[in-house]
Amino acid sequence: MTIKFIRDHGQHYRPRMACLAKVEAMVLEMQDSKSGVKSSEQKLNITSIPHVVTGQDILAWIANHMKVDAQEAQTIGTMLVAYGFIYPLQDHKKLILKPDVSLYRFQTPYFWPVQKWKADNTDYAIYLAKRNIRKKGTLDVYEQEYYKNLHKWLNHKWDFIVMQAKEQYRAGKERNKADRVVFDCQERAYWIVHRPPPRTHSAMDYGVDRLIDPNAEENKTFDYYRRIIIFTQQAIMRSKVKSTVSLGAILKHMTTYKDHDPFLAPCLPSNPWQTDDSSYWDLNMRNVEIPTKMRVERWSFSFFELLNDPRGRTDFKVFLKKEFSGENLAFWEAAEEMKWGTASSISEKAQTIFKTFLAPGAPRWINIDGRTMGLTVKGLEHPHRYVLDAAQTHIFMLMKKDTFYRYLKSPVYKDIQKKALSPAPHNFTPSQLEQNAQNRKPGINPIIIWQQEEEERAKAAAAAGPIDIKKLMASKLDRK
Amino acid sequence: MPVDWGADMGKDECKTMLDALNKVTACYRHLVSALGSTSDSQNLREELKKTRKKAQELAVANRTKLTALLKDKSISNDDRAEYERLWVLFTSSMEILEVDMKRSLEIGQSFPLKVPTRHFIQTGMTGSTTTVAARAMSVQNMKYEADASIDTADLKDLETEIAQVDQMMEEMEMKVQVAPWAVEAKQEAGAELKSTVSVGNSSVGVISVCEEEPKEGGEGEAGLMKVFAGIIFTAVLLIAGILGYLVINL
Numbered sequence: 001m002t003i004k005f006i007r008d009h010g011q012h013y014r015p016r017m018a019c020l021a022k023v024e025a026m027v028l029e030m031q032d033s034k035s036g037v038k039s040s041e042q043k044l045n046i047t048s049i050p051h052v053v054t055g056q057d058i059l060a061w062i063a064n065h066m067k068v069d070a071q072e073a074q075t076i077g078t079m080l081v082a083y084g085f086i087y088p089l090q091d092h093k094k095l096i097l098k099p100d101v102s103l104y105r106f107q108t109p110y111f112w113p114v115q116k117w118k119a120d121n122t123d124y125a126i127y128l129a130k131r132n133i134r135k136k137g138t139l140d141v142y143e144q145e146y147y148k149n150l151h152k153w154l155n156h157k158w159d160f161i162v163m164q165a166k167e168q169y170r171a172g173k174e175r176n177k178a179d180r181v182v183f184d185c186q187e188r189a190y191w192i193v194h195r196p197p198p199r200t201h202s203a204m205d206y207g208v209d210r211l212i213d214p215n216a217e218e219n220k221t222f223d224y225y226r227r228i229i230i231f232t233q234q235a236i237m238r239s240k241v242k243s244t245v246s247l248g249a250i251l252k253h254m255t256t257y258k259d260h261d262p263f264l265a266p267c268l269p270s271n272p273w274q275t276d277d278s279s280y281w282d283l284n285m286r287n288v289e290i291p292t293k294m295r296v297e298r299w300s301f302s303f304f305e306l307l308n309d310p311r312g313r314t315d316f317k318v319f320l321k322k323e324f325s326g327e328n329l330a331f332w333e334a335a336e337e338m339k340w341g342t343a344s345s346i347s348e349k350a351q352t353i354f355k356t357f358l359a360p361g362a363p364r365w366i367n368i369d370g371r372t373m374g375l376t377v378k379g380l381e382h383p384h385r386y387v388l389d390a391a392q393t394h395i396f397m398l399m400k401k402d403t404f405y406r407y408l409k410s411p412v413y414k415d416i417q418k419k420a421l422s423p424a425p426h427n428f429t430p431s432q433l434e435q436n437a438q439n440r441k442p443g444i445n446p447i448i449i450w451q452q453e454e455e456e457r458a459k460a461a462a463a464a465g466p467i468d469i470k471k472l473m474a475s476k477l478d479r480k
Numbered sequence: 481m482p483v484d485w486g487a488d489m490g491k492d493e494c495k496t497m498l499d500a501l502n503k504v505t506a507c508y509r510h511l512v513s514a515l516g517s518t519s520d521s522q523n524l525r526e527e528l529k530k531t532r533k534k535a536q537e538l539a540v541a542n543r544t545k546l547t548a549l550l551k552d553k554s555i556s557n558d559d560r561a562e563y564e565r566l567w568v569l570f571t572s573s574m575e576i577l578e579v580d581m582k583r584s585l586e587i588g589q590s591f592p593l594k595v596p597t598r599h600f601i602q603t604g605m606t607g608s609t610t611t612v613a614a615r616a617m618s619v620q621n622m623k624y625e626a627d628a629s630i631d632t633a634d635l636k637d638l639e640t641e642i643a644q645v646d647q648m649m650e651e652m653e654m655k656v657q658v659a660p661w662a663v664e665a666k667q668e669a670g671a672e673l674k675s676t677v678s679v680g681n682s683s684v685g686v687i688s689v690c691e692e693e694p695k696e697g698g699e700g701e702a703g704l705m706k707v708f709a710g711i712i713f714t715a716v717l718l719i720a721g722i723l724g725y726l727v728i729n730l
Contacts (some may be wrong), residue, residue, distance in 0.1 A: 027601070028601075120579075122576070139612050157660075160572040171506045174611035175609065179603075186513070331639045
């Protein structure tokens, strides 16, 4: 028994699906014998089943009724099929509307998608058991997987599922042959919509369940009006950006990132979510030796991108070492560590940072203007998490305006651009895709990655201690 | 030992009642799936009403029996495990019944029978559901005696019945302390295939039409096999007829 009276204040409501009611109204109008869609009969071996419609008839009716052109009618028709109000008789796994003589039939209202009723796992288990009986144990591969999983999860109900499946099968046999066939087709179509076969998606897919029932009207109490008033007052006080400015910014972002978006441009070598092949992730790991061309190109977009990418940051560090100006980046990283680190370590971190970077005559003294320096030093007497924020921003702007452009023109960057990989796109056949799906394995444990990074950081800290200028000059003098 | 015998009797009675409830639930689901389609009719609404009433009687009977059995503290652990399993069967049946009743209320409200502008969905089902309802009610033939306004009158009854079922489920959950996830199923995966000796015979001759899309030539072969089987069958019949005729004449 499912726990019916859920008092955990969790998210249990499906989101609003207002389109379903509208589509229902349209399907009802299609049923009119005078002005609806023309239906004919489907001839099978001995019987013939009425009420079958062709794809082109549906399209013509939609175009006529809604006064739209053919392409729009095609999209609307595909939506009808994808939601499961109409199901195809041939090629039943592909839920699209074909504008030719392929046959479709209307789905019974019990199997229509409704926002309130979720397609239950128990019902799916009963359906799979019935199908098992009918096909004598030869289910599809994905159905077999579902069956095994459901047997594990719903084990306590399994007796019930088997009993109910047998009873439903026997009850179904009481109807005449044509109706039996129609019912089988209907049920199959329903479950293809709600449990889609692999590498297809269901139109009923949605994100997260909602916390409150979206169909329930909210009581307009005093609290409700108070919230609305506060919201509108704050909205008036907000500073507004001119739309030319914001639209210009959006346009600029789109043109730069257009080729890097995995929805708009194909992901090289292949999108792991679609092909189950994780080479894209392997090539773009945090500490990979040779990055991909797309990644390197991304570093040139903005300094923020370069710093955020761990590989980019290491590359930038190499460049700065050559230029002997690593203290800016070191200070920035130390400030980040203080911001994100534990509260107990803030005071000692503040001390080390002061001694290394800010004190007059410090070994890695950073060059910030007098006012910021004064504010920061005063703040360090009573350090908190964001005490270095002003200095950090100043240093960031310094690096961005000066060092970043030199980096982009430097031989280090050009070198890595040449070395970067450009993987060839994969071209998998459907059988290879099945293979990939079966060979999925979990990736590296993130704890291991974190441990590796800690080791590297310790090594780097030991190797590159604060460069003592006096010692360096002394060693050079010695040589002379 | 009278106690064990009584317990066994209780178990068997429970099992038969649960089987009956299971059957009625399955038939009810078939009937509800025909609502709103072209096989909807006044008879269907009446069948739904009768099946529902029968289901409720069975549910109440089952519930009293099972609660009486479970309240008994003097039963052994094995017996208790068995009764818990039966309880899980019962509650799962009731859940399905409740959902189907709510759905039949919604669909019944949106597809009233007598309004001429409201068309039924042309699903391709044209037969009647009399046989399914007869199976549910365990009678040979169904008698129809309802009047024309059954669809609207029945909906009010349906609402009250849904409220009753809700209340019953709530009481059951509160009063009976059974952990449903602790029940272990007796059937293993694929159990439904084992006892399909009787149901298997029916598939000979049933049009396996849902496989009507061309499947890599396998479908063509299966069709050929069916034609062969038909030819051989008729040949055997002919031979049997001829032999019989000869026997009679000789």
